[in-house]
Amino acid sequence: MDRLIDAIERMHNPSVVGLDPTPQLVPEPVIASLHDEVADTVEDEREIDAVQLAMAYVVFNQVLIDAVCDIVPAVKPQIAMYEALGPAGVDAYAMTCDYAHERGLYVVGDVKRGDIGSTAAAYAHHLSGVPALPGTRQDTASVPNRYDPWREDAITVNPYLGVDGIAPFVEAADACDKDLFVLVHTSNPSSVDLQELELGSGGRLYEHVAGLVETWGRGTEGAYGYSRVGGVFGATFGADAAALRRSMPHTMLLVPGYGAQGGTTDDVAGMFDAEGRGAVISSSRGIIGAWRSAPERQASMGQDDALELVAHSARRAAIDMRDALDQASSR
Numbered sequence: 633m634d635r636l637i638d639a640i641e642r643m644h645n646p647s648v649v650g651l652d653p654t655p656q657l658v659p660e661p662v663i664a665s666l667h668d669e670v671a672d673t674v675e676d677e678r679e680i681d682a683v684q685l686a687m688a689y690v691v692f693n694q695v696l697i698d699a700v701c702d703i704v705p706a707v708k709p710q711i712a713m714y715e716a717l718g719p720a721g722v723d724a725y726a727m728t729c730d731y732a733h734e735r736g737l738y739v740v741g742d743v744k745r746g747d748i749g750s751t752a753a754a755y756a757h758h759l760s761g762v763p764a765l766p767g768t769r770q771d772t773a774s775v776p777n778r779y780d781p782w783r784e785d786a787i788t789v790n791p792y793l794g795v796d797g798i799a800p801f802v803e804a805a806d807a808c809d810k811d812l813f814v815l816v817h818t819s820n821p822s823s824v825d826l827q828e829l830e831l832g833s834g835g836r837l838y839e840h841v842a843g844l845v846e847t848w849g850r851g852t853e854g855a856y857g858y859s860r861v862g863g864v865f866g867a868t869f870g871a872d873a874a875a876l877r878r879s880m881p882h883t884m885l886l887v888p889g890y891g892a893q894g895g896t897t898d899d900v901a902g903m904f905d906a907e908g909r910g911a912v913i914s915s916s917r918g919i920i921g922a923w924r925s926a927p928e929r930q931a932s933m934g935q936d937d938a939l940e941l942v943a944h945s946a947r948r949a950a951i952d953m954r955d956a957l958d959q960a961s962s963r
């Protein structure tokens with residue numbers, strides 16, 4: 633977690649840009665410009681749209697990453713948006729993670745995995761990569777013994793299957809010096825139906841999960857006192873933030889729900905510790921979709937103008953968010 637916190641300190645910016653592309657969020661001329669190239673290379677005509685969109689996501693993300701990489705510490709690609717397009721989309725996800733790394737960003741893979749222990753162990757390869765088959769390769773500096781196809785620095789996981797569904801991720805994170813963000817209280821309205829249930833033993837379910845998350849990270853605290861097991865807490869439940877911050881003193885919080893879902897700087901202010909650390913606030917549509925309501929938008933734009941508008945608007949929105957958070961984290 634030190635790597636993320638170092639990056640936040642360098643940028644003076646505790647925010648993450650979510651890379652959640654959809655066909656509506658990518659300007660139409662960008663998608664259209666790829667049609668001929670894709671049609672020439674794809675064998676099954678039915679694949680064209682998915683491959684074209686996947687390629688457009690890569691172009692869109694690269695432009696966004698270039699636009700914000702000197703002002704934000706991290707990005708969070710949401711794998712659902714890519715998986716929706718099949719194998720080409722999954723490639724686009726991996727290429728996006730790769731490009732973000734090249735540009736020096738910390739990458740949170742929003743994959744929200746959670747399953748029984750044996751299956752969680754397979755999902756944990758998002759962190760550990762794929763080991764070489766026995767006797768096939770020696771680990772060297774130039775050819776490591778593991779192939780890491782996903783290239784995330786951290787992933788999101790769902791703890792509501794219990795500790796056996798989490799342990800494989802904690803082990804993989806430890807072995808490979810990566811991080812986890814475990815759902816504690818999600819930002820969606822109906823999260824209250826389950827996560828706020830009062831327990832017979834006292835307290836609410838998410839408060840119990842918060843305690844478990846703090847325990848799962850024990851012993852892995854870094855230079856800033858935060859462990860490699862972070863928690864996810866929705867900005868839309870900011871009223872409970874200060875109590876949660878106190879109950880999880882070693883847990884870095886990933887806070888989605890800012891912007892498009894209604895979370896504000898007032899809501900997230902309580903998630904920071906006394907040093908202004910301990911939380912990283914995430915916004916996806918509020919940044920990557922900012923071009924759609926930009927005053928410079930015109931009815932008909934060419935591909936280059938559209939991409940310039942995407943870049944300019946995302947950067948402006950990221951700077952506005954950074955400046956707003958600067959005040960919130962120092963309260």
Ligand SMILES: O=C(O)c1cc(=O)[nH]c(=O)n1[C@@H]1O[C@H](COP(=O)(O)O)[C@@H](O)[C@H]1O
Pocket residue numbers: 650652710742744788817818819820864865866888889890891892893914915916917918
């Ligand atoms: O784990 C997450 O990032 C997450 C947890 C949560 O409680 N709420 C939540 O919205 N998210 C993710 O954060 C992103 C929110 O996107 P925007 O609402 O567009 O900022 C999506 O990728 C969600 O899947």
